[in-house]
Amino acid sequence: MPTDYHIDHLQHLESEAIHIMREVAGEFERPALLFSGGKDSICLLRLAEKAFRPSDIPMPFLNVDTGHHFPELNEFRDRRAKELGGKLIVRKVEDAIAKGIAVPAPGEISRNKLQIPTLLAAIDEFRFDACIGGARRDEEKARAKERFFSFRDSFGQWDPKNQRPELWNLYNGRLNEGENMRIFPLSNWTEMDVWQYIKREKLEVPSIYFSHRRTCVRRHGQWLPVTDILPPRAGERVEEVTVRVRTIGDIISTGCVESPATNYDDIIAEIAAARVTERGSRADDKASEAAMEDRKKQGYF
Amino acid sequence: MSSIDLLRFNTSGSVDDGKSTLIGRLLYDSKSLMEDQIEALERSADITGGGQINLANLTDGLRAEREQGITIDVAYRYFATPRRKFIIADTPGHVQYTRNMVTGASTANLSIVLVDARAGVIEQSRRHTAIASLLQIPHVIVAVNKMDLVDWSEARFNEIRDEF
Ligand SMILES: Nc1nc2c(ncn2[C@@H]2O[C@H](COP(=O)(O)OP(=O)(O)O)[C@@H](O)[C@H]2O)c(=O)[nH]1
Numbered sequence: 042m043p044t045d046y047h048i049d050h051l052q053h054l055e056s057e058a059i060h061i062m063r064e065v066a067g068e069f070e071r072p073a074l075l076f077s078g079g080k081d082s083i084c085l086l087r088l089a090e091k092a093f094r095p096s097d098i099p100m101p102f103l104n105v106d107t108g109h110h111f112p113e114l115n116e117f118r119d120r121r122a123k124e125l126g127g128k129l130i131v132r133k134v135e136d137a138i139a140k141g142i143a144v145p146a147p148g149e150i151s152r153n154k155l156q157i158p159t160l161l162a163a164i165d166e167f168r169f170d171a172c173i174g175g176a177r178r179d180e181e182k183a184r185a186k187e188r189f190f191s192f193r194d195s196f197g198q199w200d201p202k203n204q205r206p207e208l209w210n211l212y213n214g215r216l217n218e219g220e221n222m223r224i225f226p227l228s229n230w231t232e233m234d235v236w237q238y239i240k241r242e243k244l245e246v247p248s249i250y251f252s253h254r255r256t257c258v259r260r261h262g263q264w265l266p267v268t269d270i271l272p273p274r275a276g277e278r279v280e281e282v283t284v285r286v287r288t289i290g291d292i293i294s295t296g297c298v299e300s301p302a303t304n305y306d307d308i309i310a311e312i313a314a315a316r317v318t319e320r321g322s323r324a325d326d327k328a329s330e331a332a333m334e335d336r337k338k339q340g341y342f
Numbered sequence: 343m344s345s346i347d348l349l350r351f352n353t354s355g356s357v358d359d360g361k362s363t364l365i366g367r368l369l370y371d372s373k374s375l376m377e378d379q380i381e382a383l384e385r386s387a388d389i390t391g392g393g394q395i396n397l398a399n400l401t402d403g404l405r406a407e408r409e410q411g412i413t414i415d416v417a418y419r420y421f422a423t424p425r426r427k428f429i430i431a432d433t434p435g436h437v438q439y440t441r442n443m444v445t446g447a448s449t450a451n452l453s454i455v456l457v458d459a460r461a462g463v464i465e466q467s468r469r470h471t472a473i474a475s476l477l478q479i480p481h482v483i484v485a486v487n488k489m490d491l492v493d494w495s496e497a498r499f500n501e502i503r504d505e506f
Contacts, residue, residue, distance in 0.1 A: 050348040050427045178418045182403030185417045201404050206441045208448040231420045318376045331405045
């Protein structure tokens with residue numbers, strides 16, 4: 042450890058995030074922490090430990106399971122939640138469809154949009170007044186506009202043209218009945234910061250972030266994993282490739298990147314040299330320039 | 343791991359003084375723009391009619407902003423050099439969005455006030471400088487922009503400097 046009082050950029054981001062975690066615990070009655078098992082939410086859990094230990098983390102972990110998750114991700118999610126002694130709540134898109142809460146459009150295979158009503162129903166069910174998420178402003182340009190404390194009306198909707206002032210490190214948590222807050226402690230973190238933090242804190246991540254062999258097809262310039270829900274189309278060649286995932290979405294929309302990275306340093310070097318953003322490998326964001334803004338307005342996190 | 347510093351700054355000044363363009367340029371020149379972002383920029387080039395790539399589209403992240411060609415709310419952008427990491431707040435210039443400008447400026451260590459060389463120091467330049475002072479932002483830079491449109495006149499530059 043350095044012996045001077047110099048705060049480097051990771052420590053600065055860490056203290057900002059820990060402060061926000063504590064604000065949430067102080068200002069809200071029924072907060073939840075969205076935990077998917079992905080790299081950003083892994084950082085959130087470490088920050089929660091730093092904010093609240095030796096006490097229990099004073100909020101349950103919530104995950105919306107689309108049914109299209111990578112199995113490695115769910116295994117990691119369940120194990121990590123247990124290790125931390127946290128209460129993990131999982132709500133499944135399948136169940137929401139069965140109950141008529143989420144209604145797929147004819148022929149709609151993607152579960153991406155169906156996550157929204159599933160999440161809103163979970164917020165309703167547990168009457169959560171605040172949900173902490175791992176979204177970062179550098180991911181996407183609609184996200185670049187969002188406050189740390191992002192107000193949602195009683196329909197779970199975000200109004201980007203009417204956001205609250207948020208000065209210095211003062212956060213306004215005022216809500217009326219039925220309204221809720223989405224809270225993003227990692228707002229100012231970049232993909233690089235996340236990996237540097239994971240390395241510094243020696244945090245375990247799901248194995249699929251590292252290089253492995255996977256059966257894929259080449260589609261729209263990306264390697265997509267071949268599974269029962271994503272069979273190869275006529276004329277597509279199935280190949281064994283050495284890949285890793287850079288961002289984890291659903292298994293049907295997450296493009297894998299060819300990579301030999303087997304440890305944190307390899308990943309950090311790879312990101313430093315990258316010429317596309319991490320969301321460049323997510324089909325859900327390519328839909329249109331305002332794809333993310335539109336989903337967020339409907340209640341996406 | 344080597345320890346690097348963080349600098350947070352914001353760009354202010356009136357509408358069209360060139361805030362978003364300056365940021366777009368910083369990102370472009372520091373090679374912080376990725377291919378898919380440049381591609382997205384090219385795809386959106388037509389939305390405001392010109393058919394030209396508009397670097398301001400990088401930070402104007404909301405549909406309403408792109409359609410109206412204005413910045414409504416603060417956008418944050420990130421870039422790094424080997425020595426420093428930067429967080430930029432691109433803050434709106436319209437007077438009716440001042441509360442959003444204050445939100446973005448409140449966490450800055452440095453504020454850049456842009457001035458259009460043709461218009462000189464105007465009400466918004468003064469308002470944003472006064473806000474930077476109220477917020478106790480430790481460093482303020484006044485940047486005289488669009489010097490090409492006054493034929494790089496040093497006399498004009500000095501005039502603006504003196505007025506400030
Ligand atoms: N000629 C010239 N035009 C500029 C310069 N800087 C910005 N502009 C143009 O001025 C207009 C407004 O710029 P913008 O960055 O959107 O201003 P903002 O409203 O302050 O963010 C755009 O059409 C830019 O292309 C400059 O140095 N010279």
